[in-house]
Structure formats: structure tokens, C-alpha cells
Amino acid sequence: MKKIIAIILAAALLLSFAACAKKSEPTSQAQTEVQIEAHSKETSQSDKKILTVYFSWSGNTDAFANYIHNTVGGDIVRITPEKAYPENYDDVADYAKKERDDNVRPAFKDLGVNPEDYDVIFVGYPIWWYTLPMIMYTFFDTYDFSGKTLIPFNTHEGSGDGGTYKTIKELEPNATVLDGLAIRGGSIGGAESEVKEWLGKLEY
Numbered sequence: 001m002k003k004i005i006a007i008i009l010a011a012a013l014l015l016s017f018a019a020c021a022k023k024s025e026p027t028s029q030a031q032t033e034v035q036i037e038a039h040s041k042e043t044s045q046s047d048k049k050i051l052t053v054y055f056s057w058s059g060n061t062d063a064f065a066n067y068i069h070n071t072v073g074g075d076i077v078r079i080t081p082e083k084a085y086p087e088n089y090d091d092v093a094d095y096a097k098k099e100r101d102d103n104v105r106p107a108f109k110d111l112g113v114n115p116e117d118y119d120v121i122f123v124g125y126p127i128w129w130y131t132l133p134m135i136m137y138t139f140f141d142t143y144d145f146s147g148k149t150l151i152p153f154n155t156h157e158g159s160g161d162g163g164t165y166k167t168i169k170e171l172e173p174n175a176t177v178l179d180g181l182a183i184r185g186g187s188i189g190g191a192e193s194e195v196k197e198w199l200g201k202l203e204y
């Protein structure tokens with residue numbers, strides 16, 4: 001009797017081992033696929049991490065940033081001042097002029113990402129008083145973009161890039177700073193194809 005029980009137990013054990021072995025097959029195949037996918041992502045050119053980060057007061061640069069993001073993918077974040085700017089144009093004009101004259105570095109809220117974690121950073125802003133808004137100086141003071149590619153873009157109402165691409169090169173001497181694209185704020189609504197064309201030339 002004991003012998004029969006031992007044989008039944010041994011047979012049950014063998015069957016459960018066989019079942020386990022079968023179950024593990026699809027898992028290991030899936031793991032292999034994940035490994036292959038991870039490897040091809042690592043080695044692909046398109047694996048570069050892309051961030052679009054921008055400041056916008058009245059929404060024009062926001063629209064520009066979204067055209068870029070829609071084409072290049074990656075992450076997008078808006079730089080939001082710790083202390084909100086005045087909503088009225090004359091007030092913000094005075095406020096921004098004083099910020100520039102006093103060379104202040106207005107604080108901005110946590111971006112939720114670390115821009116230094118990206119390989120390619122599209123950086124956008126409006127021209128304020130012929131130059132970068134001072135909050136953009138805070139941005140470039142905060143992060144070290146050595147070895148990264150920075151691609152500036154801006155909106156304006158006549159100043160073009162106002163020499164800001166050169167300024168960014170000076171602020172981030174160890175980054176590769178490409179020549180950017182400046183678009184009139186008043187024309188941004190119809191400028192998506194121009195943005196796409198520019199991105200195409202940059203091979204995005």
C-alpha cells in the first residue's frame with residue numbers, strides 16, 4: 001500500500017514540475033522580447049531624450065512650444081514664475097523693465113523634471129526689452145547644459161531674436177547651441193508649417 005502511495009506522490013510531483021516548466025516558457029520569451037526592444041532603443045539615434053521648456057506670458061511662445069512638441073515628441077514643461085507677473089500689459093512692461101535694470105533673477109516653480117536629464121533641449125521665450133526675460137537668466141543659471149544640445153526659439157514683435165541666441169551661447173559655453181527660430185507673436189497662429197519646416201531642416 002505504502003509503495004502505491006509513494007508511486008502516486010512521485011507521479012503527482014512529476015506532473016506539477018512539467019506544468020511549471022510549460023508556464024515559464026511564455027514568460028521567458030516575453031523577457032527576451034523586452035530585452036531586444038530595450039537594446040534597440042539604446043542604440044537608436046531617435047533614443048535621444050528631448051525636452052521642450054519655455055516661458056510665455058501671453059501665450060504666443062506657448063503655441064510655438066506646442067508646435068515643436070507635437071512634431072518632436074518627448075516632454076514639454078512651462079516655466080512658471082514663483083511670483084506671478086502682472087496681467088496688464090503696461091504693468092508687466094514696467095515690471096519687466098525694472099527686473100532687467102536691477103538684473104534680478106526671478107524664481108520659478110519646480111518644473112517637475114530635471115532639464116539636465118535630457119540630450120536635446122528646445123528652449124523658448126518671448127523677447128522682453130530687447131533681450132531674454134530675466135526669468136530665463138534664472139533658468140540658465142540654475143542648470144548646467146554642458147555636452148547637451150540647446151535649440152532656442154522665441155517670439156517677438158520686431159526684435160527678431162534680439163541677439164539672445166548669442167547670449168545663450170555665452171551663458172552655456174559648454175553646450176552646443178544651435179541657431180534658433182524667431183517668429184512674430186502676432187503671426188504664431190499660422191506658423192505651424194514654418195515651425196515644421198525648420199524642424200525638418202534640423203532633422204526632426
Ligand SMILES: Cc1cc2nc3c(=O)[nH]c(=O)nc-3n(C[C@H](O)[C@H](O)[C@H](O)COP(=O)(O)O)c2cc1C
Pocket residue numbers: 055056057058059060061062089092093094096097125126127128129130131155156157158159160184185186
Ligand atoms: C514686458 C514685455 C516686453 C517686450 N519687449 C519686446 C521687445 O523688446 N522687442 C520685441 O520685439 N517685442 C517685445 N515684446 C513683445 C513680445 O515679445 C511678444 O508679444 C511675444 O510674442 C510675447 O510672447 P508670449 O505671448 O509668449 O508672452 C514685449 C512684450 C512684453 C510683455
